[in-house]
Amino acid sequence: MPLTKHFTTASLRGVGTILATILLTAAACSGESPKDRLPQLHLAVDKSYGKPPHTVKLQATLSPVPLDxxxxxxxxxxxxxxxxxxxxxxxxxxxxxxxxxxxxxxxxxxxxxxxxxxxxxxxxxxxxxxxxxxxxxxxxxxxxxxxxxxxxxxxxxxxxxxxxxxxxxxxxxxxxxxxxxxxxxxxxxxxxxxxxxxxxxxxxxxxxxxxxxxxxxTGEQPEGPQIRWDLGDEQSATDAWAVSHTYERPGLYVIRATVTHQGKHIASHKVNVRVKHPPDVRRTLFLDDRAIQKTTGVQRVVHRALKHPGNPILVGDQPWDAYRPQVYGTVQFDAQRNVFRMWYLAIPSHVLSPDPEPFVGGFKRIGHTTLVGYAESQDGYRWVKPKLGILSFNGSKANGLVNLGRDNSEGVSIIHQPQDPDPLRRYKAIFWEHRVEPTTAPTGRETLSTDPRGDGMWVSFSADGLHWNDFSGNPVIPQGSDTGQCVLYDADLKQYVLYSRLGVGRRISRSVSRDFLTWSQPQLVFAADGGDPPGTEVYGGGFSRYEGYYIGTPWMFYRGTNQRIDVQLIHSRDGIHWQRTAGRERILPNGPEGAWDSGIIFTACQPVVLDDRILIYYSAFQGDHHGHPERDWEESKRYYRGGIGVATLRRDGWVSLDLVYGGGEIVTHPLLVPPATADDDTPRLLLNTNAFTGDVRVTIQTPDGAPVPGFENSNNLHGDFLRGEVTWPRGRTLAELVGRRIQLRIRGRLARVYSFWFE
Structure with missing residues (x-):
């Protein structure tokens, strides 16, 4: 049977990308029956070398023979x-x-x-x-x-x-x-x-x-050195593919692909892939052993975020958020305006409240309706709620509410894309919209919204993040997610990724979209398991991209024990397969008994990474999830009003590898020394490390473990460094090693190593 091989390269102007595609397939011969058809393998190599980070991605997809x-x-x-x-x-x-x-x-x-x-x-x-x-x-x-x-x-x-x-x-x-x-x-x-x-x-x-x-x-393809595998290997009852790569010399890889059908090899192909800059220029973190060949005398430690002493930094002190402000929402730093922006869930009242149900936008709402409040800050700690004049609340527009949705816009997640060619879509929001009728009768005039659009996941667009236009075709997903939603844009996948609880109960599902309007079927990606206390569920979580990883802060709900919720740390390479990071340590534990955050904690959908800080905004309250309906209105306010706080990590401070008192070392997998990203043409190796009571030094060695002459022992780093440059005696520099495969041997004692990178 004839076999076709197709290979093309194309330059994509403006993004600095070369795309190489291999297509292995059988010719479609007239009269062939399905059982004679051969599988198709599409292999794409995407080399991006515009602004850092520089990457090489390998994607492979098998289209197996369908059932006859x-x-x-x-x-x-x-x-x-x-x-x-x-x-x-x-x-x-x-x-x-x-x-x-x-x-x-x-x-x-x-x-x-x-x-x-x-x-x-x-x-x-x-x-x-x-x-x-x-x-x-x-x-x-x-x-x-x-x-x-x-x-x-x-x-x-x-x-x-x-x-x-x-x-x-x-x-x-x-x-x-x-x-x-x-x-x-x-x-x-x-x-x-x-x-x-x-x-x-x-x-x-x-x-x-x-x-x-x-x-x-389907199965997960392990990551090879220098190549990030975007998709796993696949096989069916009759068909399979395999992809391998080898490093030939600086900037050159050889990709080999094979296809088998019914146990027989039917096709193979080889293509050279040239890369202007090697891919390993992102910061390397130690969330897992992805970059590590071996360690000795080392402990992996998850670091708890440091809660701000002035928490809560935002409380419900206005009529529209009097019962509770909550970050079932989004916090961002706007670099153009040099200001922090917060969109939060604002609850004006409660079912136990003696106050009359409010009017919002001229329509009657339930007392515990979920509105979207807005606040700003110059430093991330002191917040103001500007009077926006957009949406009326009890007859007045002198409030900090934005107009999103129809009745109850819950768990709003917002992304800002200033590069969007449509200025009216540079802010995008997704949220759960659902109607709950007021308990008291209308007052003789039409006081209930007549918007015919149904409940489910709605999207909205804005030019400034304040004035919103709901999509006319809402809901984009005809299901609800009773939690804070979390949407992000994955530049590698060129897709929007939504994490929520769509269709999976108190677990986390994932859905993707290329246009923010048409979303894939939600897929279950994270849930409590046998290692958690009995009855544990996942109430929601925050999710973000960080230095090539997906980082998650799931809200662990101990329904079977104390009814409280705290926050753990998880990570993933693809956003689908998640791992608990260094066990089940809490990155945000509940506060001590009686504290404002002793009962329940929820994080914003993403942290704010600014300068050398990671700011994790969270809402909390003293009561547990049980709610204690026997409490009266005054008790309910004390236990469940809560507020919004912030906790801080150092840059890359999720996890460290701690070198013990007697000495420890970390040996990396082989990697390439890239060219400099600055103008001086001399690449530098930097460590994020706290060696205040100890010291750290680095040996550069060949992939077989032999020290490279002149780079056997770096000068010691002693102190706390967010950007500690590694230097060597006698003026030796990494310019001598550009394009070479090396290993780093990081040694020391009483030191924490958070990350390393080249620049």
Whole structure:
């Protein structure tokens, strides 16, 4: 069978990027059956060398051969009344009409890594359109726990199903692609793959089409030196790919890709990738052993953020936030205006309050409605609430409220993109909008909002962060997330990433979008596990990109024990697979009994990284989650009003590797010495270290461990350095080593090492 190999390079003007793509595929020969088709492998190497950080990214995606449904006889199950089903497109598609239910026998073992991939089309909606695994041909409770409902008028199927969002795009002829990680929902060996087109009416007209159905086992590809792997390796029952790379000389890598089909090697390709600047110029942190070959006499320590002595720095002292200000919201530093900006959840009252329910924007709201308050600060510690004159509260616009959403805009997360070519979209917000009717009757005039848009996740846009325009097509996700949302822009993926609790209960899900309007199906990415106390849940969290990592500050809710919430530290390389950092240490613990933050703590969706500080803004209150309804209004105010505080870490201060009293050392994996990023053409090695009571020194050695002559022992660093430059005797500099593969051997005693980097 002929095999085509395609390789192209293209220069993308303005972003300093060269894209190299390999496509390995079989020629589409006329008359070939699906079982003869070969898989496709797309391998993309993206080399970015504009402004630092310089990166090399390798992406690989396998498109496995879909199931040939002609090789699997269609079996009826449940109420297959109309029996109007057929296989189309040379075995690649199943068409179902009326009230139909079909199965094919696969005898497939669903593992934690199993992904079900397919396209779905529906022209006429019925009651249930679904797909899933089963072990018999009866419809029972077990069936409901395994079927993923994609569309339909009836509520049925697997719990927490986030895939019931059939929304075809214009121009796609109604087809929507699904990629369901079945192994995250259930596992085991199953006899059948089942399809349902349920329309139990006298004259059923519903229809469903499923095509390109495939089962893929996904696995994480380990990171190789000098290359960040963006996607894991994949294999199906018949197809697999493998990618490797080797370093040839400074600036040159060789990428090799192979594809196998039914156990046989069918294709391979090699391409040289030239890189102007090596990729290792980001700061290297020690959240995990990503950069480390070995350590001796070293302890990894998670550092608790230092709470500001003046906390809380913002309290509910205005009518619109009198009950509670809370950072189910966003804090940013605006470098253009040199000011800190805060958008926070403002709650004016409470169900126990004797005060009348407020009017907001002319409409009546519940007392504990969730509004969006705004505050500013020159230093990040002393805040003011300017009177914005935007939204009326009890008949007056002299307040600090911005107008986001319809009734209850909860958990607003805002990003600022000054480079957006549309000036009206440079601020973007996403939040949970939901209607809660006031408990008291209207006052004789129309006092309830008549906005017809439904509940769910809404987005809004602004030129200045104050005057907002809600998207006319809201909700962009027809589900709610009863927590603080967290959205960020990943420049590597060129996507917006949303962390919330969409469809997963008190756990964390992830969804992505390229335009902030069309979002992927939420995917479960983080949850409590057996290492947590019984009954622990994840109430929400803050998430950000930091020096090549994703950093998370999950809010751990101890529902099964003391009903309190504190904050741990987690990290990830891809934003999907998360690790607890150095165990389950708390980066923000509850305060002592009776303190303002002794009960519950929530962080803002991202920290503020400014100069040599990391500022973590958080809201807290004294009461626990139980709420104690027996308390009266005055007690409730004392326990649950709380406020907003701030805690600080030094730059890169999430984790350190501590060198013990008797001496310790850290040996890195091999890395390249990059050219200088400054104008003096002499690269420098810098350490973020606290060696105030000890000392640190560095040996540069070859990848096989031999010291490089002249770089055996650096001059000692003694003191507390946020940017400690490593120097060597007799004026030796790293200019002599540019482009060489080296290892760093960091040695010392009684010192904390937070990070290192070249510049």
């Amino acid at each position: 449904l002609r090789q699997h006889p269609l079996l009826s199950w449940y109420e297959d009344q109309t029996n109007a089903s057929c296989v189309e497109a040379d075995g690649a598609a199943l068409h179902m009409e009326g009230n139909a239910a079909k199965m094919i026998q696969l005898d497939y073992t669903v593992t934690p890594n199993t992904v079900l991939s397919f396209d779905f089309q529906c022209i006429q909606q019925g009651e249930i359109h679904a797909i899933g695994f089963d072990n018999d041909r009866d419809l029972d409770i077990a069936s409901a726990q395994r079927m993923f409902v994609l569309h339909g008028t009836e509520g049925w199927g697997i719990a927490n199903n986030v895939y019931r969002q059939y929304q075809p795009r214009q121009g796609d002829d109604g087809w929507v692609h699904y990629r369901i990680p079945v192994g995250r929902y259930y596992q085991g060996t199953f006899k059948y793959l089942a399809f349902m087109n349920d329309h139990d009416v006298p004259t059923p007209t519903a229809n469903s089409r499923f095509r390109n159905v495939s089962l893929v086992e």
